[in-house]
Amino acid sequence: MKIGSAGTLTSNDALVTVREGVGISVSIESIVDAFFHDQIDWAVKGELARLNVRNIHVTVQDKGALDFTIRARVRTAIERMEG
Amino acid sequence: MNRNSLGREIPDGFYPYDGSEPAQARRPIAMKATPKAPIFLHTISDVFDALDVKDGMTFSFHHHLREGDKVLNLVMAQAAVYGLKDLTIAPSSIFPCHQPLVPLLDSGVVTGIVTNYMNGPVADAVTAGKLQKPAVMDTHGGRARAIESGDLPIDVAFLAVPRVDAFGNGTGRFGKSACGSLGYLDPDLHYAKKVVFVTDERVDELIKPDLDGRYVDYVVTIDSIGDRAGIVSGTTRITKEPVGLKIARDAAAVIDGVGLLKAGFSMQTGAGGTSLAVVADIRKLMIERGIRARFASGGITAQYVEMLEAGLVGALKDVQDFDLDAVESLSRNPKHEAITASQYGNPRYRPAPLVDDLDFVVLGATEIDLDFNVNVTTDSEGKIIGGSGGHADTAHGAKVCVVVTNLVKARLPIIMEKVTTVTTPGSDIDVLVTERGIAVHPRRTDLFDRLRGSGLHILPIRELMDLAHAITGIPVRPTQTGRIVALIRYRDGSIIDVVRTKRP
Structure with a gap:
């Protein structure tokens, strides 16, 4: 199975791990989950749509990253997965 | 439920906050002085035998040894051994080192907490609703007011004192566990019904004591009242950010x-x-x-x-x-x-x-x-x-x-x-x-x-x-709708806010 990851677990960053899947599934683990769960979900799905990726499983371990960081981590993780 | 002047819901039976100008004059209850010299003992268990400790009492402590304090845990472990129930504890602050208190909340040994600050496992347990009565959270000045006015009556004050002399006089300036100023225990010393000094260094006579032995009922000497390295919290460095x-x-x-x-x-x-x-x-x-x-x-x-x-x-x-x-x-x-x-x-x-x-x-x-x-x-x-x-x-x-x-x-x-x-x-x-x-x-x-x-x-x-x-x-702002786990008491004794569990 192809897998890719990007980011770190330091404060204000996120570690994003992607692997091939059927359809899109996103799991989020965040220190600000109570406040920003939906926004993190939208950021990930928005980036997937922009990259035209339709079959993937994304795991986000978030330490308070802003949306642009999350998007960048998703994109790089996918690029690494695709090698 | 009433609302205070900040629009916060305050349960009935409490005085809702109405502005930060304290209205009343100082109203201290009578100070206690012990007529005879203190009695010197060797274990916390001896003190419990000597004192007529009962269910429902209030024990107070101070936090000058901060994360290095051992006295609160020692005393409360003894309270559990004694089978006491329904105690209220009134430490001036609670730190992560006081984790051993958590099972005592579950078992009903401790059902009330009055403090000015709490952080760590005990605070988590209170937030989760494990304490039977709502905790009361004072300010440093408000705690002194509460004790001196009789709002917070203390049955026994167990006070860690780094050096104590033969007259029961004490100081925090010297001793292997020296922690400096003992400012927060002053109201406890003067107003608690019984005062116990817990020390790990006895001397014959202190030249300039900070604490007057005439208010002390018992002195117990143990191996260690705490680790003074724990006084230094992680935050006392100038930021580099x-x-x-x-x-x-x-x-x-x-x-x-x-x-x-x-x-x-x-x-x-x-x-x-x-x-x-x-x-x-x-x-x-x-x-x-x-x-x-x-x-x-x-x-x-x-x-x-x-x-x-x-x-x-x-x-x-x-x-x-x-x-x-x-x-x-x-x-x-x-x-x-x-x-x-x-x-x-x-x-x-x-x-x-x-x-x-x-x-x-x-x-x-x-x-x-x-x-x-x-x-x-x-x-x-x-x-x-x-x-x-x-x-x-x-x-x-x-x-x-x-x-x-x-x-x-x-x-x-x-x-x-x-x-x-x-x-x-x-x-x-x-x-x-x-x-x-x-x-x-x-x-x-x-x-x-x-x-x-x-x-x-x-x-x-x-x-x-x-x-x-x-x-x-824009973040979602979660609201807490459950039962009240803490009352935030403003310095004048009024209730400025409450803390609730997440869900009923």
């Missing part, structure tokens, strides 16, 4: 800009990294201009000791020590004076508590709202992570109260419509300094006028909040 340094520089510029840095001023700052950086900047300005401060107060750190010894500060008024340099200075420098909790912050202390004599104070905030109300008690999910300590006392007393905080911490905007929990009323907060701008309380037109030409970036607090939202997005 550029954002924190920028905030500190601007806070010092605000204090200077409103004209407070003149000969004979007085100040207090917290021990957080940004507050320490503010002091470093103020110190530079003082040296440049040859200005000397009259006093600095509060939790004392090495930084203030250096300023005292360099002649920049005339005196240190010390209610607790945050590091070992401060502890040693207290026994070396005559101008480094220990003061009591009442002298420091009790709103009913006459002629006036020391906080009323402060020109400015620099404080932190976990949250601040559009009315400038500050929360340092819970996080934004309603979990108890701290408490006022001296926050509300100094904010009320000082002529100018400056709050320093990052605009955003780990994506969370610190400014919000309404804080999760009110610790300190916005009417006592004057200026908010963040890295992206400064907000002045609309009530302080005098400060606004003075800062107008200073070149500092001043804007309404709502615009600062909007700036934060533009960076982070």
Whole structure:
């Protein structure tokens, strides 16, 4: 199975791990989950749509990253997965 | 349910907060003096045998050994062995080292807590609703008021004292567990029905004791009352973060800009990294201009000791020590004076508590709202992570109260419509300094006028909040709808807010 990851677990960053899947599934683990769960979900799905990726499983371990960081981590993780 | 003047729901039977001006005169109950010399014992168990301890009693403690304290755990372990139930404990603060208390909440040994600050496993257990009665969270000055007025009656005070003499006199300045000022235990010493000193160093006679043995019933000598290295909390270093340094520089510029840095001023700052950086900047300005401060107060750190010894500060008024340099200075420098909790912050202390004599104070905030109300008690999910300590006392007393905080911490905007929990009323907060701008309380037109030409970036607090939202997005703000787990008691005895569990 192809897998890719990007980011770190330091404060204000996120570690994003992607692997091939059927359809899109996103799991989020965040220190600000109570406040920003939906926004993190939208950021990930928005980036997937922009990259035209339709079959993937994304795991986000978030330490308070802003949306642009999350998007960048998703994109790089996918690029690494695709090698 | 009633609502207090800040619109917060307060349960029936409590006096709702109605403004920060304390209305009543000082009303101390009679002080107790023990006629005979104290009795010396060897174990906590001996003390329990000697005292007529019963279910439902209130035991008090102090927190001068901070994260190094062993006495609270030792005494409460004995209470559990004794099979006592339904006790209330009244420590001036609770730290992570007090984790062994958690099972005692579950088993009903402890059903009430009255404290000024709590952090760690005990705070988590209280938030989760494991304590039968709501905890009461006081300010440092408010705790002294509560004890002296009879609102917080104490059956037995178990007080860690680093050195005790044959007359029961004590001091915190010397001894293997020396922790410096013992300011917070003064009301307990004078007003508790029974007083037990717990020490790990006995001497024949103290030349200049801080604590009067005439109020002491029992002295118990054990191997160790604590680890004094635990006094130093993780935060007592000047920040190296550029954002924190920028905030500190601007806070010092605000204090200077409103004209407070003149000969004979007085100040207090917290021990957080940004507050320490503010002091470093103020110190530079003082040296440049040859200005000397009259006093600095509060939790004392090495930084203030250096300023005292360099002649920049005339005196240190010390209610607790945050590091070992401060502890040693207290026994070396005559101008480094220990003061009591009442002298420091009790709103009913006459002629006036020391906080009323402060020109400015620099404080932190976990949250601040559009009315400038500050929360340092819970996080934004309603979990108890701290408490006022001296926050509300100094904010009320000082002529100018400056709050320093990052605009955003780990994506969370610190400014919000309404804080999760009110610790300190916005009417006592004057200026908010963040890295992206400064907000002045609309009530302080005098400060606004003075800062107008200073070149500092001043804007309404709502615009600062909007700036934060533009960076982070607008967060969902969870509400807590469950039962009340803590009452936030303002320094005058009224209830300023409550903490609830997440769900009913």
